Amino acid sequence: METKLKAHTTQIKVRYAETDSMGIVYYANYxxxxxxxxxxxxxxxxxxxxxxxxxxxxxxxxxxxxxxxxPARYGETVAIATWPSxxxxxxxxxxxxxxRQGEEKTLAEGWTVHVLIDKDLRPKKxxxxxxELLT
Amino acid sequence: METKLKAHTTQIKVRYAETDSMGIVYYANYxxxxxxxxxxxxxxxxxxxxxxxxxxxxxxxxxxxxxxxxPARYGETVAIATWPSxxxxxxxxxxxxxxRQGEEKTLAEGWTVHVLIDKDLRPKKxxxxxxELLT
Amino acid sequence: METKLKAHTTQIKVRYAETDSMGIVYYANYxxxxxxxxxxxxxxxxxxxxxxxxxxxxxxxxxxxxxxxxPARYGETVAIATWPSxxxxxxxxxxxxxxRQGEEKTLAEGWTVHVLIDKDLRPKKxxxxxxELLT
Amino acid sequence: METKLKAHTTQIKVRYAETDSMGIVYYANYxxxxxxxxxxxxxxxxxxxxxxxxxxxxxxxxxxxxxxxxPARYGETVAIATWPSxxxxxxxxxxxxxxRQGEEKTLAEGWTVHVLIDKDLRPKKxxxxxxELLT
Numbered sequence: 001m002e003t004k005l006k007a008h009t010t011q012i013k014v015r016y017a018e019t020d021s022m023g024i025v026y027y028a029n030y031x032x033x034x035x036x037x038x039x040x041x042x043x044x045x046x047x048x049x050x051x052x053x054x055x056x057x058x059x060x061x062x063x064x065x066x067x068x069x070x071p072a073r074y075g076e077t078v079a080i081a082t083w084p085s086x087x088x089x090x091x092x093x094x095x096x097x098x099x100r101q102g103e104e105k106t107l108a109e110g111w112t113v114h115v116l117i118d119k120d121l122r123p124k125k126x127x128x129x130x131x132e133l134l135t
Numbered sequence: 136m137e138t139k140l141k142a143h144t145t146q147i148k149v150r151y152a153e154t155d156s157m158g159i160v161y162y163a164n165y166x167x168x169x170x171x172x173x174x175x176x177x178x179x180x181x182x183x184x185x186x187x188x189x190x191x192x193x194x195x196x197x198x199x200x201x202x203x204x205x206p207a208r209y210g211e212t213v214a215i216a217t218w219p220s221x222x223x224x225x226x227x228x229x230x231x232x233x234x235r236q237g238e239e240k241t242l243a244e245g246w247t248v249h250v251l252i253d254k255d256l257r258p259k260k261x262x263x264x265x266x267e268l269l270t
Numbered sequence: 271m272e273t274k275l276k277a278h279t280t281q282i283k284v285r286y287a288e289t290d291s292m293g294i295v296y297y298a299n300y301x302x303x304x305x306x307x308x309x310x311x312x313x314x315x316x317x318x319x320x321x322x323x324x325x326x327x328x329x330x331x332x333x334x335x336x337x338x339x340x341p342a343r344y345g346e347t348v349a350i351a352t353w354p355s356x357x358x359x360x361x362x363x364x365x366x367x368x369x370r371q372g373e374e375k376t377l378a379e380g381w382t383v384h385v386l387i388d389k390d391l392r393p394k395k396x397x398x399x400x401x402e403l404l405t
Numbered sequence: 406m407e408t409k410l411k412a413h414t415t416q417i418k419v420r421y422a423e424t425d426s427m428g429i430v431y432y433a434n435y436x437x438x439x440x441x442x443x444x445x446x447x448x449x450x451x452x453x454x455x456x457x458x459x460x461x462x463x464x465x466x467x468x469x470x471x472x473x474x475x476p477a478r479y480g481e482t483v484a485i486a487t488w489p490s491x492x493x494x495x496x497x498x499x500x501x502x503x504x505r506q507g508e509e510k511t512l513a514e515g516w517t518v519h520v521l522i523d524k525d526l527r528p529k530k531x532x533x534x535x536x537e538l539l540t
Binding site for chain 2: 427437467
């Protein structure tokens, strides 16, 4: 999985709270970092996800995947490269690559699939103004 | 702080996710355990907190305190003794004592203060049917 | 993905802490539940994962996957069916299916792949006594 | 509690993961933010807490307190003002004040007490080079 040119990269300082008894970041926290990556990707494109929710729409996660290649530890700064792919009628995919800031080696990489839904959990067509930011 | 006779005790198996690099439970997670203690205390008295929220009321936390005396670790079963105190017009206090299951030694103890509010964050008088469960 | 006969099922009461602004369980927390499922699967087979670590071995997660089909909410009791598959020389896979207790409908399902490593992050052959519990 | 001149302020963007069903930040997460505040305070003074641990010392939390005055929500940037107080022989206190970035109103404030311990959980005298950063 190559990081696309259109990726937006967000930096996160690893919190002590995010580590576990093994002395490394607990595996579920990478999905939290992916969420931060998504939020910042959208913001960088000019879209505040809070505005999406204000219109009664939600980007529900329907699938998540992560491959763990090397551990991250407390105090390190990691970079979450984030980019969208496979933007369909009412769903889209985000891809992620986690590295240590300033290093090439991949610590983890993964993707999430989202469906745009309304408050009653019904799928909705992705509005054009959102679609434009993603393609 | 003595555990009162009216306390309800909930058992929790420590999750790996709850530990940190020191090999012990991360300090913020005790507040999560306190929440579990509150939920189970109320249930044991016949009140489902979900029903409180269905009526548009919330027990907002306005203060939390915890003293840490000895660490808990992955795989241990801890017991959260929980009991209410100082039930006032629109606020109440819950007290907690955490031990290892079957042991006397206190691992942590603390308390939380809650105000009953509605959706607009306005304080509301605690309904009699809730008050009865707490006193 | 069918739940195998050899699955062990663990029940978890959803915590308020596990929910998010959408009013449902935050997606990363399913990986925490998977961890609880693994721990309890091993215990049910007679193996305490703490004993594995005492011997200097760790079951590092190298891949995680989750499909989200329906939301779980605060106060619900969910059941995490957990079973191992693909036990290889130094790696193994765990599969999971999350339902509401007493219901058939799948809320989420997923899997994790683990490599047995030592403290220096070197892969180790899975000891026979562990392998027997998994196959 | 006034924010002292010697305070260091860290900014944190609220994550979706940090919110709960009430649509606001879950109360335990303020203790996580306090931890970030401590880490960044020490770094700003020239001390990397990782170096403390490399010397076999840990700043164990023995007490934590938080008063919640107004909620924080997803997407907001909060500022964690952090400053030490009551530096004793082997213990010290950190104080915190949480505001929205650029606003005066206090969202939450609290403090934590720490004891410097070694790997065997024995209290140790705070080394002079650390004490200087705190007083």
